[in-house]
Amino acid sequence: MQRRAFLAVTGTGLAAALAGCTASANGDTGGDDDSTPDPTPEPTSEPVDAVAVESGEQLTVVVGDGLESDEMGVKPHHVRLTNPESAPWTVRVDVSTALRTGHLETYEIHPDAEVSVPLFLPADYEVTVTDVETDATTTELVTPTDFDCNQSWTTLSPDDGSISVSGAATRMACSSPAVTADEPLSVSVGDGSLPDEQTKPRTLSISNPTESAEEVDISLETDTGAVAFGSVFRVESGARVDVNLTERRTFVARVGRIESEASEAVTVEPSSFDCNNVTTVVALNDSGGLQATTLSTLMACGEEQSER
Template sequence: MQRRTLLAAAGTGLAAALTGCIASAGNGADDADDDGNSTTDPTPDPTPTPEPVDAVSVATGERLTAVVGDGPASDDGRLKPHHVRLENPTDEPWTARIDVSRPLGPGHTETYELDRDATVNVSLRVPAEYELTVTDITSDAEATESVGPADFDCNRSWTAFSPGDGGVSVSGASTRMACGPHTVAADGAVTVALGDGTLPTEDTKPHGLAVVNPTDAAETVEFAYETPAGAVAFGGTYRLEPGARVGASLTEAREVTLRVARRNESGEETTEAVTVEKSQFDCNASNTTVSLTDDGGFEARTLSTLMFCGDADPKNESST
């Protein structure tokens, strides 16, 4: 059930009717002032009609679910999504707007009218930084929370918003399993899409940006795909078995920096940072790979096909 209902403030018609009565009161439309001049009583402005709110109705006991992001978390996997919930435990309908924003790619913005015991669940699939804002339409009260990559592991976790004390109440919880780094199996791959798909032309192709382990031993890496403002669009700690790969397809022509770190047996950290510029998005298929090396370091390489893209030079770029 996802019917939409137009909600408007009650009493608007009554206010307009009362305004008409006040304007017509008296012996006539015009009264004389002390000098005998005719004047007109000022008519009060009618009460402004509020804009109707287009809302998705959620019936008693109903549960609606929306998904944000394309993998890698799944409800039955070792890496689980983080859930954002709207819950109405009261006896009165609750109308609320939810805005889930992320650094790269579409989030979720919608207004819901929840009956008693109704629930809306938004499943966040990509470990990243999110801003969650819920606004009570009636009172204009607002609550804001943040979610980060650390909130995504083997536990089921959620952030819940509900009406309370004339505002919006926030609560959260998680199961308590001990979780190690998410493991990508040998010769396996995890790939997510980052961006809103707004590439400059139909011929412009996404750019791939990945971390790969070509060594003979499993390695644990920490990585983050960051925007120029430092927001994490995808990140976490992963254990990469030999041949495993974790990466992203950048579907929006903008600057993104991949930061990777690994530690040796002594706990010493080695880091690498690779930035993809907007100029690297064109008609060529291209990708940047950060490979782990046997000596505990990294090797970064960017490859591209040879297509001539009009205002750009032909290229077969390979940089280390």
């Protein structure tokens, strides 16, 4: 697993100055100086509103819907926040996906407590954890290669003002998840903002009409190259993988056959999302290649259609 981490620690302090007058403005030397010092300024920072996790408790927050079939053999990757120290640890966690923020929250984790954030969908994630008291920050990357049949996790804990990071996984030998004709795989990718009154989701379908099973590498990327969904599947004869795009934006689908090394790239533009049902099929053929075809209904879309 390749990881990238950044660590920064800064100190904080509070200084207050008191100012007073040394003589009366009207020249009175009667003795009493009734001037008052300026008040100490109030702290400007807002109090931290943290979710408390008491000692011995485990709080689980799920990110992503995962694969709809329990038999795919792809297990979630767990991000674990643990506190082995004797004092509570206030920490902010930001789990960002290729398309949106997956989870953003601040926790007060008491000794021997844990926050578990399982990531279900194989994709690119950026996990940023910040110690609220010390400002120590670390960023960890999770990629589709971290998702297979093994249990895997990334653990973050306080460590003398900084943040320690460790990772581990079980060691089972994993084969590619199998997709059968009886149980096609369906995955939704996007923020769920579609459908609306005039715009429907689009579907990317990878199918195998040949008589032989084939290992297929599927990667759905944003226009910046981040992977919103990706994995290698063993697609049986007559099987298919359906990826439903529920967000109107640019997607780049890359499909590759492992054995023949043939590949096909399909770009989905935001303008191609409209009131029609649109499916782009990338089909394996008997010659070892791939062929992309887009099918669509033919409704007239636009303002005139919406006014009818």
